[in-house]
Amino acid sequence: MSKIIVAGIGPGSKEDITPAVLEAVRAADAIVGYKYYFQFIQEYVKEDCECIDTGMKRERERAEQAFELAEQGKTVVVISSGDAGIYGMTPLVFEMKRERQSNVEIESLPGISAFQKAASLLGAPIGHDLCIISLSDLMTPWEVIERRIKAAAVGDFVTAVYNPKSNGRYWQLYRLVELFLQQRSADTPVGYVRQAGRDEQEIKVTTLGEFDPVGVDMFTVILIGNSQSYISDSHIITPRGYYRERNNQEMKPGQQIMIESFRTIESELRNKDIPLDHKWALLHAIHTTADFEMERILYTDDHAVETLYNKVAKGEVKTIVTDVTMVTSGIRKGALTRLGVEAKCYLSDPRVAEMATTQGITRTQAGIRLAVEEHPDALFAFGNAPTALMELCDLIRKGKAHPAGIIAAPVGFVHVRESKHMVKPFKDIPKIIVDGRKGGSNLAATLCNAILTFDDAEQLKPGRDL
Secondary structure, eight states: OOEEEEEEOBSSOGGGSOHHHHHHHHHOSEEEEEGGGGGGTGGGSOTTOEEEEEOTTOHHHHHHHHHHHHTTTOEEEEEESBOTTSSSSHHHHHHHHHHHTOOOEEEEEOOOOHHHHHHHHHEETTSSOEEEEEOOOSSSOHHHHHHHHHHHHHTTOEEEEESOOOSSOOSHHHHHHHHHHTTSOTTOEEEEEESTTSTTOEEEEEETTTOOGGGOOTTEEEEEOOTTOEEETTEEEOOOSHHHHHHHTTSOHHHHHHHHHHHHHHHHOSOOOSOHHHHHHHHHHHHHHOOTTHHHHEEEOTTHHHHHHHHHHTTSOOEEEESSHHHHHHSOHHHHHHHTOEEEEOTTOHHHHHHHHHHTOOHHHHHHHHHHHHOTTSEEEESSOHHHHHHHHHHHHTTSOOOSEEEEOOOSSSSHHHHHHHHTTOTTSOEEEEOSSOOOHHHHHHHHHHHHTGGGTTTTOOOTTO
């Protein structure tokens, strides 16, 4: 019977060869393959079977020999490592059948691919959408490969990398890492397995930021996780979403929408490799304004959000003072209650109008003077009035105010930039500043909320107090 069976013999371990492939090998009249692979099937080959082995880069010649033998009426098995349909001989054999207009029957037997074997050794890294990219540019122009790398990185696919390096191709893997770091966090898990399933097997787990391509060669398969992947007990896990699905049932619809919004914003940030507490404030700011310029103009002191959250959590900050009532209204009441914090605005206090009139200052300035008398160590949040922020700066310099922190987000055209510059010299006070003219009550309020919910940042779960 004229037949070619293209069979994937797995990554290299006898235990990983499927029964169907073993049966085909045992029954074959002839076997054609790369000579290195015969060691894995030799004990299953019958005595009178004709074995034709060739060296590397002789794929077309092997396919031609297979057709010549099959056209003589023989059953021929063409062997490939892994799965013969994945960077293997199967596509070539089908193309050659069409080219030769041959009547030889073609059958493809799947095998365990190298990326599957590597994944099983690394834990569960391919639990969600994935793609496979070969870095070999022998058949594919590098420009095409690079476009595919960028698409995989942007699309948040778990990515398996084949043919990562060779003696002549040393730089392509470095370029892949560079492109992924433009779209993914440096903490993204990376696992790579050399000689998967063979005696020389090596397994390593690291992160995208720490990944060193030096120890990688042509016998290595690399797996890069997606934004949800994590490392646990030296294993990489990419969750399918079962636990998230269960947890979402406990959430209100508004929180689910907010979580999805935050994930979308995070995926579109130009620079993802930023401290968590700054990122948490930034995600809140962009979510509230839909303005990605916040990535450029939102400034936070080192660990400002984390420091202020810890002060609140320890009961060291009991009051948030705002310049206008709109800021107070935007701070989540559930978060304030949960943490035992009071948000106050003094604008409606009867004493403010009298003070403003008698002292010749704005009502917001008067409100801050009064607030400092009663709560000199509060967290102060400004979303409207630059004069109120300037007043606080003056009271700090006079030693009358000792704020736990400052959120500086007044908006407008007169004295707005200057008021924000006036805050920056106070090095000992944790500050969050929206540089330039932009700001607003909604922005100041959401930055307060970022502080009050910083304990949700690690799991990216905003909105529990909605």
